[in-house]
Amino acid sequence: MNKLFISYSHKDENLIEDFITHVAPLKNNGIVSEWYDRKIETGEEFQNDIDNNLENAEIICLMISSNFLASNACLEEKDVALRLRETKGIRVIPIILSPCAWTIHKELSELLAVPTDGKAVTSFSDKNEGWLxxxxxxxxxxHSVNTIKSLKLKDPFNKFLNGADILTKSHRNKExxxxxxxxxxxRLKCYDEEEVSHKYDSKNLNSEILIYEKLIIAGENQAGKTTLCKVLFQIYRELNFVPVFLDxxxxxxGNPQNKLEKAFLEQYDFETFEDIDIKRVVPIVDNFHIAKYQEKYIEQYESFRYQVLIVDDIFGLNIKNQALIAEYSKFKIREFTSLERNELIRKWIEVKEESQIQINPNHLQQSIDDKTEKIENSLGIIFGKGIMPSYPFFILSILAAQDTQKPLDSEITSQGHCYQALIYLYLRREGVANEQIDIYTNFLTELSYWIFDxxxxxxxxxxxxxxxTDYYESHFNLPIPLSELVAKLSNVNICKFDSFNQYGYCYSYIYYFFVAKYISEHESEQKEAITNILSNLHKDENAYITVFIAHHTKSDNLLDELLINAEILFERYEPATLETDELSFFDKHEDKIIKAILPSYQHDPEAERKKLLIEKSEIEDSKNDTPNSTPLDNDEISSELLRDLRLSIKTVEVMGLIIKNRSGSLSLNRLEYIFEQGLKVHLRILTSFIEIIKDEGTEQTIVNLLKERINQIIEENEDGKDLSVDKLEKLVKGIYWNVNFGVLHGFITKAIHALGxxxxxxxxxxxxxxxxTPAAFIVNHGxxxxxxxNIKLNEIADRTSDKNFSKTAVRLLKFKVVEHCKMHKIDFKKLKEIEDKFHLPATKMLAERAKNK
Structure with missing residues (x-):
């Protein structure tokens, strides 16, 4: 039964009773169930009841009369009805009860008013004829509503719509x-009329999709365009529209209309397309950019109020008459940031480990953190913007490739790495036979090194x-036509000619992977190249290639040279210990450093994590929106110190990735030595910083600069002019020592995540x-x-009581403990134990003190 909402003025109640009488046969035959405010029972919240029934109606009848148009309550209901028509596709029927100036209301005159031609019911010589x-x-x-509601999708299309495509059988715990x-x-980029973009969350399309009416959605290869098509299809269907997917x-x-009808009959279990209300049909055209006659399609589909065109580039459409697409809202799919990656990884794990989540309150979070690090390492985010697009396909493929119990493809993943898995997967999808894989990989290996060289x-x-290609064909057997090989590499988006007519890789990780493969296979001939790469790890390209070389070879030569390089970084400094003798000058300023405060028992670790994810996402967004903004990038580094600093940090990150990836194949002694040398690089950098701030002249110089800047701010702000010179000095010194503490904390944290x-x-x-040393102890427990x-409370409490453990080091460790408590579920007893053992104030305790004061 269709829910029929009747909006009317109480002054027309007699006419409404007539309407109820005439609509009774429809009600008795199960066609409608009417609702109007006379159905509200005594004592009920009448306005809430009206609003709920209005929101849930399928057909809204606006009983138009002069009384209706004079009533503010009726006009408000009319506005709600029209909003629901725009946002939910609800049918709105104006029924003209008596002659009135209803056409003055433009939004009503645009609707199909009844009786026929908008003639008022009371204008009929026999009102019964008007009602009929x-x-x-x-x-x-x-009939139209019921026909569309009753539409069923055919099984093959329904499977396509709900399927995960290539990932359908990739999960360990779900068949x-x-x-x-x-x-x-x-998240999407939404372009306004002047082609200026702003961010848009595609979740909002659930409630706003009808507002936008005609959409153009762009996205790179593997950005998830077809997947978004499937979701939009379901959104339209839930709103009782008839989406039709075309690819x-x-x-x-061919004829656009014929293609639409054919697709409809293939997707819906229904006999004819003609019986469907054309106003409710929504063409969703995937890969529209490959259409030869794009203007023809847009002209043919102009009559459809709602439609979606999926393209690879909004501004690359072959449309001479731009007015044809002026009314389309234009979107582009953005890469996932930390927020979306976190949500996706969580969903993957919850499918995978549902039975285990309750064992340990932090089990799920541990899995998320572990997989997040692996994903970000694989995407290359650890070194900057990344070498692989942060799209769901790549993220999920990496997760699937890591799932050893049911890998994406056992023959692929047995090769040892998700990158190779993805490359092989591309080739397999294009129909490259197993015996030809070697031909393609050899071609890519030689091509990559040629470009590199x-x-x-x-x-x-x-x-x-x-x-x-002349060189290749003269040195290697190529049993398949070169044109076929190049075409297949282009079809699967490994290589292609770009708009500048340059041939290269679609994704840089493929290039780095095969350069490293060549170098590892010709190691004896490539010693000079390896030395040059390792000496210049501040360049992202070299850092990536080094990690890939380590994947391709088990030779110790690369590690040996990497370790030699690590040992000479900041070699004139001894590694920082963070002992009392070293930091006694810092400890004198302990009272200026902000205190670590434990969260309350009721704190929400998910909220804390979300704050960090939002911060990370904003940083990633800024990198993606300004791709040329890289202040310390590659050879453009402005000073030798900054170059050495970047080189040192990159070297440790590369060492860390190697020992993480080869933790099971390198000997214990080897692992310990690499870990130790990586840690010492960070600690030598820390010593260089400590020596700088130990100089009282440095403190005074920076304090004076800060005072000058703060004075300038005070002069511009009337409220701050009562700040005395002494207070200003104290404020600035507090800032200075907290910044220094933040640097110490930052390098310790960097070491934890680079090597952990x-x-x-x-x-x-x-x-x-x-x-x-306290430094090594803090890194270990971090x-x-x-x-x-795991927080080893007794170990930490015992060790931090040692005299050689500086007050600054103790505070660093307390901060790490508090950070852990904020980000994880800790029960009340454990929080109380931490509070007592480490003498850490808790949020609740501070709040009570403030209240008592």
């Missing part, structure tokens, strides 16, 4: 993975490419025991806390 005319129109609308198991709404590899040649970035112009891993807990422990979710 109106009822016939309502029956037609009901068939559905789209809803892993779908996360992407044509044959460039959409020519120092041409990641591209070759056409002449260079022809020179390469759940598989390296024993290594970190052994190095800490060997070094016996790794335990983050990777093992």
């Amino acid at each position: 005319d109106a009822i016939n129109w309502i029956m037609k609308v009901c 068939i993975l559905n789209l809803e198991d892993i779908f996360v709404y992407p 044509d590899e044959n460039k959409y040649l 020519k120092n041409n970035g990641v591209n070759l112009d056409r002449d260079d490419f022809e020179e390469f 891993s759940i598989n390296l807990l024993k290594i970190a422990e052994n190095v800490s025991t060997k070094e016996m 790794i335990k806390m983050w990777y093992d979710k």
